[in-house]
Ligand SMILES: Nc1ncnc2c1ncn2[C@@H]1O[C@H](COP(=O)(O)OP(=O)(O)OP(=O)(O)O)[C@@H](O)[C@H]1O
């Protein structure tokens with residue numbers, strides 16, 4: 001037997017060497033699903049299967065790259081080159097380029113990113129004179145996205161009165177018209193958005209049986225990772241392609257299905273056995289990633305979900321440390337806790353930054369963490385959010401490049417026609433758009449034919465427009481001989497972009513220049529790197545495709561040693577020795593928007609399961625008692641997910657819950673009690689109540705849920721270690737001047753409420769007055 005197969009346990013070996021027929025591996029986190037896929041491909045190749053016939057679909061391009069590297073290490077780099085591996089989007093974008101003409105698209109079609117789609121939708125809403133507060137472009141985009149992922153084309157939309165009714169009920173009766181205009185405009189611009197890459201592939205495979213047959217014969221063996229998060233459109237593609245040979249292997253974990261909000265359908269995994277004949281089902285039970293504590297805690301969490309496939313997950317790994325639960329006063333404190341813990345762990349355990357990940361529910365939470373890490377001089381990187389390629393200056397450069405390849409690209413043209421400023425105003429652009437729509441031509445075609453068509457533009461402006469077109473055409477000529485790097489270098493200089501960004505001399509301007517430099521460096525790398533890949537030529541078109549489909553995770557060259565900051569959604573499939581899950585508060589995680597139904601709440605719980613199972617050695621759960629959200633400081637209470645974990649797996653650094661005022665606990669809030677109470681018999685404990693699920697509509701505060709018992713030897717104190725007064729005990733009066741750790745100096749305007757609920761309204765010098773709950777606010781009386 002092949003030597004590398006020794007690196008699998010017997011349960012993993014079975015699906016690895018099962019090559020023919022439909023099969024599914026359903027298994028919990030960290031049990032080696034991705035490993036099975038990787039080794040299976042290597043095994044198939046060693047059995048003589050042509051890599052050309054293997055299609056492997058992964059969740060990120062990074063995952064595909066890593067898999068390919070691993071396979072290359074086993075079977076040799078030259079063999080692995082020919083594998084088709086990547087995300088659904090990147091693989092099918094390639095196929096669509098080959099077959100584009102069948103669908104009436106140019107093979108060099110542009111891929112619109114969400115920013116491009118948003119801009120186009122906003123522009124259509126404006127052109128149609130619709131109320132932009134009713135027709136919010138992001139909501140409209142996500143609605144269009146859900147039509148596309150359910151394969152509802154414009155025609156299907158108008159044939160189905162129920163859809164129109166549903167949109168009318170949602171106060172958006174013109175949704176269908178916007179959808180149509182959007183689709184028409186994309187088509188005319190030679191552009192596909194992300195959803196089109198799947199929708200058009202489906203169209204291709206259903207309308208052209210010969211094309212379907214071609215790819216069925218080509219992809220005789222299909223493998224899909226993270227199958228639980230495929231949407232309907234992806235599902236149909238896989239079905240169609242695998243229909244002839246039925247050599248389809250999918251792996252997944254229903255407990256990790258977390259993309260329902262983007263159309264992922266958990267039923268795809270649940271129904272797999274019904275979709276094919278004689279499906280072989282494999283289960284893996286041993287987790288290799290995490291300690292016993294983490295595995296057991298994760299099991300205890302997911303147990304609370306009703307909709308799930310029963311699974312066993314166990315590990316032979318060591319017991320490990322308990323999961324640390326930490327409470328902070330504010331999000332700022334939470335950040336400081338994370339940063340100092342990382343700092344200390346690094347010192348003690350001599351581990352690199354890259355051993356740590358901080359995971360959060362929403363991107364906005366990263367700021368407080370970043371601040372604290374910066375203060376500690378700990379290098380970090382934020383994944384997600386605005387990707388490098390979406391930064392303004394980068395998009396400007398890319399827009400010029402996109403126009404070279406596809407001058408019909410309306411969004412690229414609108415971006416740079418007057419940037420750097422060349423005297424072509426918005427009025428002119430509006431005229432061009434209206435004329436282009438009227439003649440059913442592209443804006444670029446209109447510019448090229450100004451003399452032949454009916455458009456009122458003065459001769460000065462005409463000249464400017466013609467010069468712009470000539471500039472783009474000169475780049476097109478250069479593109480025939482120059483490589484991406486040479487071309488981009490020329491474009492940034494001759495278009496005036498460099499001059500424009502250099503002009504202001506501000507730090508922002510400098511940063512923009514550095515980013516452009518970084519882009520050019522990346523292009524140089526790309527040109528060099530492409531020589532290593534079969535079929536790749538290092539062309540501009542290839543570069544733009546890479547960029548359009550790059551997720552932020554893909555840009556990670558692994559060159560610096562940094563702490564990873566990302567949303568939980570992005571962390572799927574990854575693993576880190578130390579994982580912080582921050583912001584574990586009701587309304588944040590679980591999200592306030594996902595608590596209306598049981599199924600939404602169960603998806604949040606799966607998200608928590610995904611987060612926890614990323615940790616190898618140590619997991620930290622943190623929450624704050626107050627947090628800035630939407631520009632306001634609001635009170636928060638601990639997430640139900642903390643309560644749901646069996647407490648034997650937890651090490652509660654600070655007491656978990658005090659919904660009623662408790663002086664013992666307050667002493668601790670103010671930092672008088674040493675947090676390190678690990679060995680103390682007097683630790684504050686809580687006991688979860690019988691029913692852990694909060695009933696819909698039930699009040700949030702249910703004090704009887706917990707039996708809080710305070711350690712006897714703790715005394716409430718009124719002075720914190722940094723000297724600020726515990727104002728709950730003190731006599732704060734109207735007119736006092738106080739200092740707040742965050743807002744600075746302020747005057748007390750009003751005091752209301754009693755006991756634990758005492759609040760003070762304070763007008764701060766930094767602007768505005770705020771109401772603060774005294775037992776949480778760190779106030780120092782200074783006058
Ligand atoms: N038989 C094995 N021996 C040693 N290590 C293993 C074995 N199987 C898996 N691992 C390791 O365990 C970790 C988890 O494996 P893998 O990422 O394949 O799990 P997964 O089921 O895909 O997890 P997830 O559900 O999070 O995607 C990896 O570091 C992997 O290398």
Ligand SMILES: [Mg+2]
Pocket residue numbers: 033034035573
């Ligand atoms: Mg995996």
